[in-house]
Amino acid sequence: MPERVFFCRKIGCKNRAVGDKGRYGQCEFDGETFITPGEKLVYETEAAKEAYRQNVERVTAEYSCLPCEIYKNQPDNCPAHGPLKHKTEILNQFELDYEDRMLNVEQILGIAPKDNIVSETGQLSIIWEKELQTIISKPNNWIVDGYIPKDSIILLAGKRGFYKSWGALHLALAIASGKPFLGKYPALLYPVLYLDEENGVNVLKERVMQIKQGMGLEGSVENLCFSSFAGFKISNAQAKLALETFIKQHGIKVIIVDTLRRIISSEENDAGEINSIFTNLIRPISSEYGVTWIFLHHLRKGMAGKVPTDLLDELRGSSELANYADGVIIFEKPPKTEARFNIVHGKCRNAQAQEARIVELKFEEKSVKFEVLGTAQAIVDAADECASTILRHLEVNSIEDFKTHEILEVMKAQQHSKATITRALAILDEQGKIVREKKGHYRRIIGRLEEYVEDKSEESNRS
Template sequence: MNTVGPSEWEAFYRSHLQGFRKLNDRQAQALCPFHDDKMPSLSVNIVDGLWNCHGCQEKGNALTFTDRLKIPREQIPGWEVREKARIIAAYDYQDEQGQLLYQVVRVDPKSFRQRRPDAAGNWTWDLNGVRRVLYRLPELLAAPKDTVFMVEGEKDVEMMRGRGFTATTNPMGAGKWRGEYSESLRGFLEAVVIPDRDEPGHKHAGEVAASVSKVIERVKVLELPGDGIKDSADWFEAGGTQKDLMDLVQAAPLWTPTAKLFHVSTPIGEKQETIRMEAVPLGEFMVGGDPEITWSVEGILPTEGVAILGGTSGYGKSWMLADLAIECARGGLWLNHFQTSKGPVLYVDEESSERLIRKRVSKLLLAKGLQPQDLDIRFLVGRGLCFTAYKSVEQFRRLLERERPALVIIDALIRVFKGDENSSTDMAAVFAPVKTLVRDFGCAVLFADHQRKQPAASGIPGDQMLRGSSEKTAFIDTLLSLSKRDGTLFVEHSKSRYAEPVPSFAVRIYDNPEKTETRVEYVGEAEPLKKAARLEAAFQLLEHLYADEDSGYYRKELVGHAGEAGVSEKNLDEALKTWVLDDRLEAEKRKEGQGASKSYYRQKTHLNPSKELFHVSDPIYGRNGNDSATPPAQPELPATQGNGHDPAAHPNVQAALRVFGGRVREVLP
C-alpha cells in the first residue's frame, strides 16, 4: 500500500456506496451494503480507510471491503500490482461498430483490471472518459431476438456462448449495472438473469431484472442448482448441459418485483422441481377482484381456455373446426347458432394436406358468401409442432408473439407431442407449455382429438370417450364429444369448467346439389330431436289415420291400430298429446252407449297438415381426400337476410316444430 490521502479514500468509497455523505474532514456515512439498510448506518473514516456498521456490526478496512463486495483489489487507492502478476485473459469491450473501447484483464493471482488503448497504441490502466457498454455488444445486436442470458463475468459469457446461447455481462461485476445497458437488449423476447450464488449476486440480479423488464416483456431470474456451484461456469464444468439449462429456464416463473429468487435443489440432469412456495393469507387472498369470464364461443370456450373437440375419425371434427375458424375471424355464429368473439385465428393442422384444407375452406366460404381476404386466419400446416420439444415450443412462442391470435385451433392433439397418450406423465408434459402459452398470450386453444370407437348405443359418457389418459379431461376447461346415432351427428358438452354446459345438440353437415358449397349447422337440442325420431312411427300412424278431414277415433281404436303398426301405447299417447298441443287434434270425452265417457280424438278442419316428417340427413365425412358429400334428400335451405340461412324455414324443420306444438324455442333459438 502507498500513502493515501482523505480525498482518495472519499472518492473510493463514494464510488462503491449508496447514500454516501461526507460529515467532516474525518468521517462520512452511507447505506451499508452488507444488510438491508434503510437509514445510513455505515460509518467511514476517510483518513485511514476503516469502516464499521452500527446496524449489522460489520467492520473492516479497504481490503475486507473489496473482498466482501467482489471489487477488484486494484481499485483500492495506492494498491500496486506486483510485477510477478501475469495476464490470464483479456476480454474486449467494443462499440456497436466493433471498435475496441477497453479491455477487462484477468491476472494471476486472480484479480481483474481495466485498460483502454491510447493514441500511441499503448495501454492506459483506467477507464477515465470511456463509454461503458455490455460485453459482446456487436453480437447482441446481430443475434436472433429470442432469449438472452445475463450472467456475472466474462468467463461465464464465454462458457454460455460455447454452448450456443446468446449471453452478456456488464463490466466490473455485481452492483455496477447501469440503466442505459438495457437499451442494448431491446427487442429480445426473453431475458434470463443467472446470478452468482451469494448476497451481492442476488442483489445484482434483482437490479438487472428490474432494469431489463422495462424493455423486455419476459424476464426470469434463475439460480443454478448443485453443491459448491457458484456461477454458470461452475455449473457447466460440473456436468450441466444445454438441455438441462433449457429445462430449468422453462420451469422458472416470470420475474416480478415482489418475487422471491427461483432456485432448484435437485442434481444436474434430473427432473427439476421448484421449491418456491408462498401461502397467501385469507384477507389478502380475498382482496383481488375476479374479472368476468369472457368467451371465444359463448357459453362453450373461454377466451383464455383450453378445449378439446373429440370424435371418431370421419365424424366431421375438421369441418366443425374450419367453420369455427371462419366465424371467430368475423365474429359470427358458429354452426349458425353460437355467438363468437371476433379476433385473429391461427389454424395448426398436422393431419390434413394443404390441398384438402383449401378445398374444405373454399366450400365453406362459398356457402357463406365470403372471400379469403375478408378474414384474419393464418395457417400452419405440417410444420411438426411438438409441445414436448423445447425448441419447437420456443419457435411456436415466437410465432404467437408475432401473430397474437385470439384463438388457436390444433388438429390433432395426437400429432403434436412425442410420448404415450395413455401416460398421465407424458400428457401433463404436453399441457404444461400449453397452459403457459395461454396465460402469456391470452388466447384460447382448441384441440381436435380422437375418441375410442364404441357402439352408438353404448351409453358411455362423453368425458370417458377420449382415447388415452384421463389427464386430458382433467386439464382442459371444455370438452365437446361427438357421437352419431341413426345417421345424426350429436354434440355433447361433456365438461365446462366456468359455466353450466350447453344442452347436447345435433349438427348437420351437407353439400348443395352441385357439391360446390358446404354448410355446417346447428339443428336443435338433442333431446327434442331424439324424441322426434323415437315418435316418428307414431306420427306416421296418425298422419295415415287422420288423412281425411273430420276424422275421429276413440283412444281404444287408436290403441288397436297402434298395436297392428308396432307402435307402443306410450309412444302413441305422447304423439297424441303433441298433436293436441299443436292444435291439430281436439280431445274430448264421449259416451259409447250407457258406458262411461271415453277419450275421443278428432281432427280440426282448419289445418292442412303436411305429410313430410322430420328427418336429419346423414353427415358428410370428407375422408381419404374425398370432400364430396351425398346431397341431402331435402330442398336447399332458403336464403334469408343477414348471416347464413334460416333453419326454421326449412319444411323438415317445420315438421319438427309441429312435433313440438309450434314451440319454436324448444328446437331452434
C-alpha cells in the same frame, strides 16, 4: 371496532366515507349518495362490462374511425385521424381498456392485485381466507359465447367421421371473421392459427371454400392462417421457438390443432408425460401470450361393451387430458342420420356447461352451412306438437287418405320445418293413428288399429 366504509355511487369516483356520513351523507364532489363496498363493486363491474359490450357492437365494418363515425370495408383515411383502424386492432384496444377498467375497480376499493396480497413461504404462494374474500373474481371472457373462454385449453373430441374437422374449420373461420359460431353463438374477432397434421392443403382448401360460402364470407379472411403437414412437435425446442416467434409477430390468440396426437411425441396414455406437456409446454404459451388452444382429439374405439358412466371416460388416452382441459366439447353422431351431429358440452370449468344441441350440415354444390336445430328435447317437443296439429287438421277436415306433399304444404304454412313434419308423421305412424300404405301415401285410422290390420288381412286373403 372500526367504522364501516362506504363509497360514492358515481362511476369512477374514488371518494369514500365512514360511519353515519357514509350511511346518510352525500359526496362533496358530485352530490351522489354513498353505497356499500359490495354494491360499488357490482356497480362498477357491470358498468365496465356494459361499456365493453357496447364498444364491441360499434365495430360494424372492417375499417373504422369511431370518433368520426366512419365505417368502411376497405382501407381508407379519416381527414382528422389518418388511416382507418382495422377492427382487430379496435377490438384488442377495447379489451385492454376493459382490463384497465377492472383494475380501476380494484383500486377504488383499495384491493391490491392477487400477487401483492399473498405471502410466500418457500415456493408456496399462501392466501389466507381473509385475503381470499378481497380478491375480485374476473368475469368470464368468451371468445365464443358459452363455449370457448379466453386463455383456455379446450378438447374438441369425437370419433372418426363425426365432422370434427368440419366443425373446427367452421370455428376457425367464425373467430377469424367475427361471425357467430354455428350461426348462433357470438364470436370475438381474433387471429387464428390452424395447425393441420391430419388432412392436407387440398382438403383444407376445398372445405374452407365451402364453409366460407355457407357463412356468406367473401374475399380472403385476413386473420386466419394454416400450417399443414409440417411435422410440428410441441416438444421440439426449435419448433416451439418458431411457434412462439410467429405468435408474437402476428398477434395469434387462438391455435387449433388437428389433432393432439400428431403434435406430441410421447404416448397419450402416459399420465406423467401428458401432464408434463400441458404444464411445461402448452400452458406457459397460453399464459405468456394470451393464447387459447383448441385440440381435436379422438374418442375410444370401444369399451368392451361397457357404457361409460362419465362421458369424459370416452376420451382416448390418459385421464389427465380431461382433468387438465378447461373445457371438453364432444361431437356425437345420432344413429341413422347423415350430415348431422350432436354438440355435447362434456366439461366447462369457467361456467355451466351448455345443453346438448343438434347441428345439421346442409351440403350444396359449392357450400356447406351449419344450422343449430335445437336441443334434443326441443326437437322432440316440436315433433309432438306438429303431430297433434296434423291429426287435428285431418279430423277437422274429415281427411282419411292424404299424400305427404299435401301435409307439407299445410304444416309449412304454420312454420314447421320439413324435418319436423317428417318426424311428426313417423310419430303418428308409430302410435297407430295413421298408416303408410305406400311411399308418399298415408291413411288416417279412424277406428282401432287392430281392426284396420284385420280388415287388411281379410282383403289380402280374398284376393
